[in-house]
Amino acid sequence: xxxxxxxxxxxxxxxxxxxxxxxxxxxxxxxxxxxxxxxxxxxxxxxxxxxxxxxxxxxxxxxxxxxxxxxxxxxxxxxxxxxxxxxxxxxxxxxxxxxxxxxxxxxxxxxxxxxxxxxxxxxxxxxxxxxxxxxxxxxxxxxxxxxxxxxxxxxxxxxxxxxxxxxxxxxxxxxxxxxxxxxxxxxxxxxxxxxxxxxxxxxxxxxxxxxxxxxxxxxxxxxxxxxxxxxxxxxxxxxxxxxxxxxxxxxxxxxxxxxxxxxxxxxxxxxxxxxxx
Numbered sequence: 001x002x003x004x005x006x007x008x009x010x011x012x013x014x015x016x017x018x019x020x021x022x023x024x025x026x027x028x029x030x031x032x033x034x035x036x037x038x039x040x041x042x043x044x045x046x047x048x049x050x051x052x053x054x055x056x057x058x059x060x061x062x063x064x065x066x067x068x069x070x071x072x073x074x075x076x077x078x079x080x081x082x083x084x085x086x087x088x089x090x091x092x093x094x095x096x097x098x099x100x101x102x103x104x105x106x107x108x109x110x111x112x113x114x115x116x117x118x119x120x121x122x123x124x125x126x127x128x129x130x131x132x133x134x135x136x137x138x139x140x141x142x143x144x145x146x147x148x149x150x151x152x153x154x155x156x157x158x159x160x161x162x163x164x165x166x167x168x169x170x171x172x173x174x175x176x177x178x179x180x181x182x183x184x185x186x187x188x189x190x191x192x193x194x195x196x197x198x199x200x201x202x203x204x205x206x207x208x209x210x211x212x213x214x215x216x217x218x219x220x221x222x223x224x225x226x227x228x229x230x231x232x233x234x235x236x237x238x239x240x241x242x243x244x245x246x247x248x249x250x251x252x253x254x255x256x257x258x259x260x261x262x263x264x265x266x267x268x269x270x271x272x273x274x275x276x277x
Contacts, residue, residue, distance in 0.1 A: 058119050058138065061150040061163050066235065066275040070098045070158045078119060085113030085151040088166035088270060101154040111153040111161055117141045118150075139180035141168070146183045146191045146269070153274070162274040167191055169268065189224055191269035192241030196228055199237045206230045215247025219265045231276060240270040 059078040075097045076082075083091030084104035093103060095114065104112040118141045126134030141148055146167055153162035167188035183190070201207065207228035217223070224243040229236065245251070249264035 056122065056134070058122055060118060060143075061152075061165060064152060064160060064163055066160055066162065066273070068160045070101060070154060070160065073098045073152070073160060079116040080119055081115070081117035083115045085115040085164075087113070088149055088151065088164055090149070090170065091115040098152060098154065098160075099158075101152075101158070102156075106156075107153075111155055113164065114152045114154060116150065116152065136181045140182070142180075142182060143191065144194050145181060146188060146194075148191075153272075162272060164273075165195075165271040167267075167269045185263070186265070186267050188267045189241045189243040189269055192226070192228075192239050192271075195239050195269070195271045199230060199239070200232075201228045201230045201237065201239060203228070212244065217245045217249075219243055219245055219251070219267075234276055236274045236276055238270075238272045238274075240268075242266050242268045 059074055063078075064073060081091065082095040082097050082100065084093045084095065086092050087107070092115075095101075095103060098114050098116075101112045101114050104114060106112050118138075120138070120140075122138040123135060123140070126138055136145075141150060143165060147170075149166045149168045151164045152160055153164060155161050167185075169185055169188070195201075196203065196207075207226055210225040210227065212223060212225070216225075222243050224241050226241045228239040231237070243266070245265050250261060251264070253259040253261050
């Protein structure tokens with residue numbers, strides 16, 4: 001069972017199927033019944049072999065080393081949801097893994113973007129054990145509590161040349177018994193500061209502010225359009241932060257004077273790490 005971040009999770013194989021209630025003797029069940037199905041699953045498959053031990057961690061975008069051939073990158077046993085990327089946005093055509101990168105249209109710089117998501121096995125196990133701390137750690141693809149979209153940037157020779165991380169503005173419509181503690185979209189721009197600190201970016205030396213374009217306005221007293229660039233010799237790191245209202249967006253509903261609008265603003269952070277030739 002799960003015992004904390006430094007311990008191990010011991011379950012039988014096929015934990016995702018067990019948690020979903022698809023084991024012998026247990027009909028498909030909602031997640032609220034996952035714990036009961038887990039016990040049934042343990043009993044039904046215990047004769048198949050010894051229990052497997054799963055470390056309480058999973059691979060993330062930071063485990064991808066620039067300069068690695070796609071054949072040596074982690075596959076479907078580590079990540080899921082492979083697809084062609086859309087410049088840091090939602091997925092496009094589905095792929096079987098990183099090796100399908102040639103199906104994706106090259107970006108202007110010649111690299112092909114492969115979208116992927118983090119594995120959800122440990123999230124399902126945590127939910128089966130009603131472990132709120134583990135759910136917060138393993139639910140979805142996130143960075144420091146910010147939902148993110150991550151992708152690999154691969155050249156025509158099949159070599160990983162960059163990684164991309166963009167805050168995920170897609171809304172969540174979930175009714176989980178245990179909700180993961182995630183930062184909301186209004187805070188998304190703050191991830192840029194976290195990444196700037198991680199990579200040793202000096203705001204005074206490496207960052208510049210971009211003035212508002214026509215029709216862009218502040219959110220309250222804040223208008224943020226900032227780009228930071230830094231090189232450590234082998235990599236070029238670019239971090240962008242945005243918080244403003246686009247043309248036509250407003251904090252108040254013009255059809256109902258005095259009523260506040262919801263979600264009419266751009267709040268995002270974007271990080272790209274590219275190999276220096």
